[in-house]
Amino acid sequence: MSARMPNPAAVLPGAMPAILQLVKTVQSGGDVPATTLDLVHLRASQINGCGYCVVGGALKSRKEGETDERLHAVAAWRETPYFTEEERAALALAEYATRLADRPDAVPDAVWDEAARHYDEKQLAQLVLWLGLTNLFNRVNATTRQPAGATW
Amino acid sequence: MAHTPQARMTNPAHVLADAGPAIQNLIKATRQGGVDESILELVHLRASQINNCGFCVDYGAKSARKNGVGDEKLFAVAAWREAPYFSDEERAALALAEAATRLADVSDAVPDEVWDAAADHFDEKQLAAIVLMVAVTNLFNRLNVTVRQPAGAGF
Numbered sequence: 001m002s003a004r005m006p007n008p009a010a011v012l013p014g015a016m017p018a019i020l021q022l023v024k025t026v027q028s029g030g031d032v033p034a035t036t037l038d039l040v041h042l043r044a045s046q047i048n049g050c051g052y053c054v055v056g057g058a059l060k061s062r063k064e065g066e067t068d069e070r071l072h073a074v075a076a077w078r079e080t081p082y083f084t085e086e087e088r089a090a091l092a093l094a095e096y097a098t099r100l101a102d103r104p105d106a107v108p109d110a111v112w113d114e115a116a117r118h119y120d121e122k123q124l125a126q127l128v129l130w131l132g133l134t135n136l137f138n139r140v141n142a143t144t145r146q147p148a149g150a151t152w
Numbered sequence: 153m154a155h156t157p158q159a160r161m162t163n164p165a166h167v168l169a170d171a172g173p174a175i176q177n178l179i180k181a182t183r184q185g186g187v188d189e190s191i192l193e194l195v196h197l198r199a200s201q202i203n204n205c206g207f208c209v210d211y212g213a214k215s216a217r218k219n220g221v222g223d224e225k226l227f228a229v230a231a232w233r234e235a236p237y238f239s240d241e242e243r244a245a246l247a248l249a250e251a252a253t254r255l256a257d258v259s260d261a262v263p264d265e266v267w268d269a270a271a272d273h274f275d276e277k278q279l280a281a282i283v284l285m286v287a288v289t290n291l292f293n294r295l296n297v298t299v300r301q302p303a304g305a306g307f
Contacts, residue, residue: 004267008280008287012184015284018177021170029168048255097298099256100203107298112160125167132164132294139287143252143262144279 004145019136026130030122035066036087039074040094040127041134046075047098048138051148089118094131157206157302164295178288185281187274189219191242194229195249195282196289201230202253203293210303241273245282252286 009015026037038061045053058071073080077091093107093115100106115124140146165171182192193216200208213226228235232246248270251262270279295301 004271005276005279008283011277011280012181012284014177014184015181015280018174018181021174021177025168025170025174029171047257049259049261050255093298097294100205100293100297101254101256102202102204104204106204112298116160121161122167124161125164125171128164128295128298129168129171131298132291135294136287136291138255139252139290140283142255143248143267143283143286 001145001147003147004143006144007146008140008144019133022129022133026126026133029129030126032090032119032123032126032130034064035061036090037126037130038064038066039070039077039083039087040090040131042071043074043077043091044094044098044131044134045138047095048135048142050138050142052141052146053134053138055148086118089115090127093127094134097128097131098135157300159301159305160299163299163301175288175291178284182281182285182288185277185279185284187245187278187281187285190216190221191245192281192285193219193221194225194232194238194242195245195285197226198229198232198246199249199253199286199289200293202250203290203297205293205297206303207296207301207305208289208293244269244273248282249286249289252283253290 005011009019027034038057042054042057042061045057061071062068067082070082073082074091077083077088083091092111096107096111115127119127161167165175183189193212197209197212197216200212216226217223222237225237228237229246232238232243238246247266248262251266255261270282274282
């Protein structure tokens with residue numbers, strides 16, 4: 001499978017630095033564990049069918065020490081014993097905030113409140129910006145069919 | 153009585169230093185592709201409608217009007233397929249924006265037909281700008297919907 005065009009972030013001057021700036025903002029913005037951010041990225045990318053993102057995300061996560069058990073299970077995290085309460089709250093928030101299209105009350109109070117029980121405002125900001133940024137990545141890559149396994 | 157929603161928290165773009173300026177830089181990048189401002193405004197508005205982002209549709213409509221989009225188009229864009237107000241270029245951009253916004257749980261979310269129609273009307277740089285605009289809008293929508301940013305409030 002080949003891409004429909006080069007990555008938009010590489011075509012437009014200024015786009016890549018701005019994206020990297022946002023990534024850095026998330027990573028340095030608080031103390032949500034990198035493993036949790038990786039899981040959020042992976043789960044949102046699975047929902048959005050972004051091949052480039054799920055492969056890149058899983059490889060990066062594994063390199064940073066994530067176990068195969070959890071990487072294989074995250075698509076069905078609710079039904080597995082491998083994730084902590086904090087991670088489950090973050091994954092639920094990521095799922096609901098990724099499935100916004102054509103839905104009323106897409107992120108219900110129960111999901112938000114459970115996340116807010118585990119994370120403070122700065123951590124919530126990190127999680128929300130990260131799942132937002134993942135959704136941006138997914139659209140840039142899926143729309144232009146960036147091949148899985150390639151690098152930007 | 154008017155409904156006056158409260159945000160769930162301060163907007164993440166304000167909580168995290170540098171997020172706001174970085175997002176502004178991304179928006180600037182969407183202006184580097186040579187796409188009419190009015191098309192980018194329509195793309196932003198339509199994606200925000202699909203994602204039910206109250207803050208974004210309110211802000212987007214005001215911004216679009218400021219950039220010369222007429223009321224006819226603003227009122228009709230939610231049902232653009234059935235309206236006579238949009239050019240072939242605008243229709244191709246709107247179809248791409250809709251498909252690329254509805255990615256979740258959909259197979260072949262952006263089909264060749266939609267992509268090819270966009271590629272008939274826009275060159276590579278312009279396509280990059282439209283795709284990035286759709287993507288940035290979807291990021292915005294998630295920031296604002298998730299924290300319930302009220303429409304009309306300052307960002």
